[in-house]
Amino acid sequence: MQLEVLYEDEAVLVCYKQAGIPTQSAKLGQQDMVSLVATYRKEKGQETYVGLIQRLDQPVEGLIVFGKTAGDTAVLSRQVQEHKVTKEYYAVVRGVPEEKGELTDWLLRDGRINTSTVVTEGTKGAKKAKLTYERLQVLEDRSLIRVHLYTGRHHQIRVQLAHGGHPLLGDHKYGTADDKKCYLPVGLCSCHVLFYHPVTGKEMEFQVQPKGKAFQGFSF
16 A cells, blocks of 8 residues: 655654554564555665654544654653643544543553453552543434544543443444444544654644545535
8 A cells, every 4th residue: 555644854744644553563564554665764764763653543534643753753652651742533423422521531451352441540550541522413313523642542532422321333352332333434533633843843733634534515
């Protein structure tokens, strides 16, 4: 597949990730974003270093940012840790949630089966997860919402919204019985990211519109 580059300079690379492509894969021969970026840089005669700043789940589409040197990657990663990076998502959920909402939960990851679960505070190994959302449109039995992430936990949006009674359309892991047997990519898109350039300190902001079938019928 062709890498879709939205922005590039000497320090950062901003790309669009299609649903179904892993951010990084340990499977031999499986195409992923890191290998695509490395190939892209090699073909341009650049160093093939690829600095991973954030991960998107394999079924999720949208914006993803890479550092082009170890130093730039360290600066960007520090911004993530210090909550200086803004990350927002479009999500299509089952049902009609409240017009605005906030979800704070404790999530426990099970690496053996690659899932996370909402547990009680104080559970060993659990991490706090927080997000807010705004309902934008309703279409029959599903809704389009915009999600603002305050933490970056494993499968966070998918787990929290499912636990809150509004699973994502097409979510094979956390969705309804219909979602687990359907062939739609999950209705989740990393649509907006804001960070500060690791060299100049300039505010960098990018937005995309979702392309997946789960978003069909909604206006953007």
